[in-house]
Amino acid sequence: MELRHLRYFRVVAEELNLTRAARRLHMSQPPLTRQINQLEEEVGAKLFSRSTRGMTLTPAGQFFLEHTLQILEKLDTAVAGTRRLARHHRELFGIGFVPSVFYGQLPLLVRQLRQKDDIELTLAELTTVQQVQALKAGRIDIGFGRLRIDDPEVVQQVLFDEPMIVAMPTGHPLEGTRPTLAELAEYPHVLFPAAPRPSLADIVLGMYRRRGLKIEVVQEANELQTTLGLIASGFGITLVPEQVRRLQRDGVTYTDLADRHITIPILCSRRRNEAPGPIMQEANAILEVMVENRRSGRYP
Structure with missing residues (x-):
């Protein structure tokens, strides 16, 4: 499989018409048809459904298009960055x-x-x-x-140690207090990130474990924004580094812990x-x- 196959496929997927796609690619239709057929044979799946009413992407074709666009976008970014480096000697x-x-x-x-x-x-x-x-x-x-x-x-290198704070839904029973980890352990938690591990999630679990505490994890999320959205929706609470306080979100309240010596390093x-x-x-x-x-x- 060559890059030209992916570029041909993208244009055909956008046009859903071989004649118009061939015109955009400045080639005749029969060679383009052969290229698409070769691509389908190599992939091992039909990418287009063909009927008298025209062409449509199959579910496999839609999946392949999404990944093709990502590949071509990354390639274009790499080429543009390379040219910029060469042009400006950066x-x-x-x-x-x-x-x-x-x-x-x-x-x-x-x-x-x-x-x-x-x-x-x-x-x-x-x-x-x-x-x-x-x-x-x-x-x-x-x-x-x-x-x-x-x-x-x-x-x-440890740059500095940062205090941990708790992110909780606005109106939570512990809002306005400086809770201990033992008090927080009584409430459901959202962990971030879910994968890959080990990560911040394992550091947080370790903070509770070392104090003989076990928490109920009701949800895990890969993105910080998703985690805060879950908290705003009332799914649970979570421990986050103090810098996250700068990320304001409706429905989320940040509260200091009773023990400001519970910290996490920036490495x-x-x-x-x-x-x-x-x-x-x-x-x-x-x-x-x-x-x-x-x-x-x-x-x-």
């Missing part, structure tokens, strides 16, 4: 992050690095485990996560034994200022 710098760190200082780092004319930034939302894999594969240069990973090729992951280049030195300098500001209370 150096690529990849950052991986877990969602809960993007509501604090990380956007400041991104903003300052983007101001540099010689840097092309790429951002990837990845769990800490995925960040370690991406670092080792060279897909990113630095990662920001929550989970401690023991890997000989990666070094992790910076880099490749071990790799001499920092100019961009990494710039990133490290920005991080030092950000961490000092955080520790001194100049911003949350």
